[in-house]
Amino acid sequence: MTRNAEASLLAAAAVLAGLGVALVNFASGVGFDAQAALTLLVFVLSFGSVHLVMRRWAPTANPYLFPLGAFLAAIGYIEVYRLDRDLAALQLWSLLIAGGMASLLLFTLRDEGVAALRRYRYIFLVVAVGLLMLPLLPEDWPIHGAEVFGSRLWVRADLPFGNRTLSFQPGEIAKLLLAIFLASYLADRHMAMATGRKLGPVHIPDPRHIFPVVIAAAASFLVLIYQRDLGASLLLFALFIGMMYIATARPFYLITGVVFVGVGGLIAYRLFDHVQRRVAAWLHPFDDFTDTGYQIAQSLFALGSGSLTGSGLGLGRPDLIPAAATDFVFAAVGEEMGLAGSIAVITAYALLIAAGFGIALRARDVFRKFLAAGLTLVIGMQAFLIIAGVTRLLPVTGITLPFMSYGGSSLLANMILLTLLARISHGERA
Amino acid sequence: MNGPIRQLATALFVGLAVLVAAVTWIQVVQANEFRDDPRNTRVITARVGRERGTIITADGVVAAMSAPNQDDPQVFTRQYPEGDLYAHVVGYSTALFGDTGIEASRAAELTSDRDSTISGVINALLGGDLRPQGLRLTVDHALQTTAYEALAGQIGAVVAIDPTTGAVLAMASNPTFDPNLLTGFNAGPQGAALENDPDRPLLNRAAQETYNPGSTFKTVTAAAALESGVAGPATPFPNEFRVELPGSTATISNAGGRRCGDGATVTLTTAFVLSCNTVFAVLGIEVGPEALVGQAEALGFNTEPATTDFRAVASAIPEAASFENADAALAQTAIGERDVRATPLQMAIIAATVANGGQLMEPYLVAEVFNADAEVEETSAPTPLGRAFSPATAEALSEMMEGVVTSGTGQRATVSGVRIGGKTGTAETPGDAPHAWFIGYGPVDAAPGEPQIAIAVLIESGGAVGATATGGTLAAPIARAVLAEFFSNGS
Numbered sequence: 001m002t003r004n005a006e007a008s009l010l011a012a013a014a015v016l017a018g019l020g021v022a023l024v025n026f027a028s029g030v031g032f033d034a035q036a037a038l039t040l041l042v043f044v045l046s047f048g049s050v051h052l053v054m055r056r057w058a059p060t061a062n063p064y065l066f067p068l069g070a071f072l073a074a075i076g077y078i079e080v081y082r083l084d085r086d087l088a089a090l091q092l093w094s095l096l097i098a099g100g101m102a103s104l105l106l107f108t109l110r111d112e113g114v115a116a117l118r119r120y121r122y123i124f125l126v127v128a129v130g131l132l133m134l135p136l137l138p139e140d141w142p143i144h145g146a147e148v149f150g151s152r153l154w155v156r157a158d159l160p161f162g163n164r165t166l167s168f169q170p171g172e173i174a175k176l177l178l179a180i181f182l183a184s185y186l187a188d189r190h191m192a193m194a195t196g197r198k199l200g201p202v203h204i205p206d207p208r209h210i211f212p213v214v215i216a217a218a219a220s221f222l223v224l225i226y227q228r229d230l231g232a233s234l235l236l237f238a239l240f241i242g243m244m245y246i247a248t249a250r251p252f253y254l255i256t257g258v259v260f261v262g263v264g265g266l267i268a269y270r271l272f273d274h275v276q277r278r279v280a281a282w283l284h285p286f287d288d289f290t291d292t293g294y295q296i297a298q299s300l301f302a303l304g305s306g307s308l309t310g311s312g313l314g315l316g317r318p319d320l321i322p323a324a325a326t327d328f329v330f331a332a333v334g335e336e337m338g339l340a341g342s343i344a345v346i347t348a349y350a351l352l353i354a355a356g357f358g359i360a361l362r363a364r365d366v367f368r369k370f371l372a373a374g375l376t377l378v379i380g381m382q383a384f385l386i387i388a389g390v391t392r393l394l395p396v397t398g399i400t401l402p403f404m405s406y407g408g409s410s411l412l413a414n415m416i417l418l419t420l421l422a423r424i425s426h427g428e429r430a
Numbered sequence: 431m432n433g434p435i436r437q438l439a440t441a442l443f444v445g446l447a448v449l450v451a452a453v454t455w456i457q458v459v460q461a462n463e464f465r466d467d468p469r470n471t472r473v474i475t476a477r478v479g480r481e482r483g484t485i486i487t488a489d490g491v492v493a494a495m496s497a498p499n500q501d502d503p504q505v506f507t508r509q510y511p512e513g514d515l516y517a518h519v520v521g522y523s524t525a526l527f528g529d530t531g532i533e534a535s536r537a538a539e540l541t542s543d544r545d546s547t548i549s550g551v552i553n554a555l556l557g558g559d560l561r562p563q564g565l566r567l568t569v570d571h572a573l574q575t576t577a578y579e580a581l582a583g584q585i586g587a588v589v590a591i592d593p594t595t596g597a598v599l600a601m602a603s604n605p606t607f608d609p610n611l612l613t614g615f616n617a618g619p620q621g622a623a624l625e626n627d628p629d630r631p632l633l634n635r636a637a638q639e640t641y642n643p644g645s646t647f648k649t650v651t652a653a654a655a656l657e658s659g660v661a662g663p664a665t666p667f668p669n670e671f672r673v674e675l676p677g678s679t680a681t682i683s684n685a686g687g688r689r690c691g692d693g694a695t696v697t698l699t700t701a702f703v704l705s706c707n708t709v710f711a712v713l714g715i716e717v718g719p720e721a722l723v724g725q726a727e728a729l730g731f732n733t734e735p736a737t738t739d740f741r742a743v744a745s746a747i748p749e750a751a752s753f754e755n756a757d758a759a760l761a762q763t764a765i766g767e768r769d770v771r772a773t774p775l776q777m778a779i780i781a782a783t784v785a786n787g788g789q790l791m792e793p794y795l796v797a798e799v800f801n802a803d804a805e806v807e808e809t810s811a812p813t814p815l816g817r818a819f820s821p822a823t824a825e826a827l828s829e830m831m832e833g834v835v836t837s838g839t840g841q842r843a844t845v846s847g848v849r850i851g852g853k854t855g856t857a858e859t860p861g862d863a864p865h866a867w868f869i870g871y872g873p874v875d876a877a878p879g880e881p882q883i884a885i886a887v888l889i890e891s892g893g894a895v896g897a898t899a900t901g902g903t904l905a906a907p908i909a910r911a912v913l914a915e916f917f918s919n920g921s
Contacts, residue, residue, distance in 0.1 A: 246434040289469055297469070303456045304464020305472045317472045319504065339457040343450055350446045357439040361432050373435050380442040384449065391452045 027314025076404025714764020863892025
């Protein structure tokens with residue numbers, strides 16, 4: 001039975017996380033302590049709860065989604081733990097919360113499935129845009145935006161007790177809500193959108209049908225560009241274009257998309273210093289080694305030093321890479337686990353994407369098909385963009401690596417994404 | 431609808447395949463280039479910047495320690511708080527000049543086992559402690575300081591040993607250097623200056639350079655005579671002021687061209703106390719090459735010292751067969767000239783062996799290995815290396831050596847209240863002032879368990895005195911300073 005396969009794969013991932021933490025401790029001379037057991041326990045609790053809920057209420061869901069997510073989360077968590085024990089402790093809480101939320105969502109959708117979400121699409125749209133605008137709240141408000149590394153994509157809430165601040169990136173959840181909105185909207189309109197005038201070989205859609213989508217897209221991008229979060233802008237744009245292409249099968253959307261990305265990229269390059277710096281660092285990372293090129297140069301040094309088999313956990317110097325626990329976690333894995341680790345991670349994403357698109361292909365109704373395809377597109381594009389940035393294939397866009405980067409919002413969003421994919425796959429085919 | 435999904439999926443898979451190609455290119459083809467890039471500090475800090483254990487002296491003074499860098503706490507800098515005092519004992523661990531001394535010989539303990547070797551992993555699984563271990567040396571800080579103060583301004587070495595165990599109590603070689611100058615990444619010029627210094631400060635003269643031992647070697651000749659029964663302490667020898675060497679035009683005379691005392695004959699003891707070359711030249715021939723070379727080898731000549739704690743070169747004496755029909759060479763060898771060469775360490779071992787009743791002990795520098803919690807994990811056990819001569823011979827030698835200090839050439843080594851035995855040596859160097867030697871030990875009448883010390887002092891080329899320097903005038907006072915320090919604090 002598939003759920004048993006899932007259980008053993010999840011257990012393997014939990015053991016992997018625990019062993020990884022043990023090895024890191026071993027390397028730092030602490031020897032084996034309770035951290036390894038704690039990590040194992042948290043992985044078992046987090047993914048185990050999702051698994052148990054799925055056994056009861058979505059027993060025929062795809063059994064490979066969560067094991068792949070758990071594998072990536074384990075690899076990522078090991079590196080986060082190796083880089084910063086404090087961040088790792090927070091990440092364990094994030095894992096528990098994300099596991100709990102995913103279980104809760106799965107339970108909530110137990111009768112109707114994702115179809116329940118379809119009718120709330122405009123609420124989701126408004127909430128998504130609202131979430132995207134949250135970081136613009138002034139600094140002196142109790143809930144306010146915060147600028148980190150030149151991008152204003154964080155929201156901080158000063159908790160009423162203690163001196164703690166709760167930080168989150170609303171954009172991570174917003175992208176899921178926008179995917180649901182798009183899937184729902186396109187499911188109703190895709191037939192109409194596919195019709196329209198022909199201009200030579202190119203098909204021009206009726207503006208009436210795409211108007212709401214264009215408005216939604218424009219609003220999202222304006223907000224994101226104002227926040228200077230170009231990675232997320234690019235990701236959302238890819239989501240919009242990709243889903244419209246899937247819904248209509250019209251190359252027009254892809255062509256328009258590429259043109260927009262090109263023009264938008266040029267405008268962004270002209271307008272924003274930090275975009276220019278990133279492009280310069282991408283083209284000539286070693287020319288300005290001590291400043292703009294430092295991060296990408298350190299990333300390449302890390303990957304090169306890791307070579308085939310890596311330095312071994314805890315024995316490399318990924319701490320030299322700026323943002324190694326978040327955006328550049330892939331380089332940290334490449335350094336300490338070598339090419340073997342790098343390819344394992346890319347392969348896991350490939351399998352996840354294959355599973356996601358497989359679910360989309362098999363989905364019987366268009367809403368679920370579009371939603372599954374859109375969610376898979378998001379996770380695939382996100383993984384591709386940041387790994388391409390870390391390996392200098394593309395300029396660095398500053399987005400998290402799904403499941404692997406440190407960050408509660410990202411982890412929560414991606415766990416929910418997997419939950420939606422799993423729920424879509426339930427009942428489609430034995 | 432499925433068509434576009436398949437196309438987008440294909441596009442993403444192509445993208446991921448490109449990522450695999452890119453990451454393979456970086457981690458395989460370009461790997462060496464990135465790893466060896468001078469701006470990539472990983473390789474060099476991995477080797478140099480790792481934490482190493484603390485090295486302390488017998489009395490707890492820190493000789494070497496690792497301190498985390500302020501801006502990068504994962505990288506450690508090796509520091510030698512006592513500067514040049516332990517440069518030759520502890521050695522150094524550097525980025526540019528490699529490792530020497532204890533830093534090299536005890537690297538296994540001083541560095542952690544936090545590597546991915548099978549044995550390291552098994553050790554960790556069994557609950558082993560992976561932190562670097564520390565070392566407690568046998569060297570005493572006060573003694574080491576005194577040795578260097580006594581050597582100041584002269585080229586030479588002092589070695590002090592506990593005769594009953596072989597533990598090295600002091601090992602000084604002058605000129606010395608500050609190992610802190612060599613640890614950094616930009617230490618190239620300083621290192622080159624030290625390497626090119628004509629006084630060779632990097633050389634540990636105590637254990638890595640051999641010299642003609644001069645008259646201190648008469649201890650070996652006397653031991654061979656006593657052991658073989660050729661002569662006893664009271665055996666009379668003709669009192670000549672010069673002997674002609676058989677089969678040769680060369681002669682051997684006593685220091686200053688004098689006779690040895692007043693009588694027509696002189697006992698072996700008197701000849702030893704007054705260091706008569708004429709008697710020992712004759713004695714060497716009487717003892718014969720087999721017994722003399724055999725005795726020297728029993729004391730460690732022609733073998734690299736067994737110690738694993740530091741690098742020491744072998745002292746040398748030509749093989750017995752080479753003295754066949756070469757009595758002249760044998761006679762010169764018997765008084766420590768010609769082709770016999772010894773390190774100060776070897777000569778200290780000879781004195782220690784007399785003190786220890788003929789039992790040779792392996793010299794060692796590390797007393798204890800302790801873990802990061804300062805708990806002793808391993809205590810060095812003294813290693814007997816065999817018997818060099820009988821207790822009776824040791825007893826006879828002991829009396830003769832005490833005579834050297836009470837009434838002979840070594841009176842300047844006298845320490846009030848302690849019976850000291852010794853032997854001086856003044857080794858001729860062609861075209862230069864002689865090397866001055868003193869070997870000795872005390873107390874001669876040590877009760878079992880009472881602290882004992884054996885010492886060798888060498889000063890190259892007349893030291894501060896010049897051509898008129900002798901072992902008795904130049905080396906014996908240095909030995910006295912160290913012996914007095916040893917007995918003053920009762921340690």
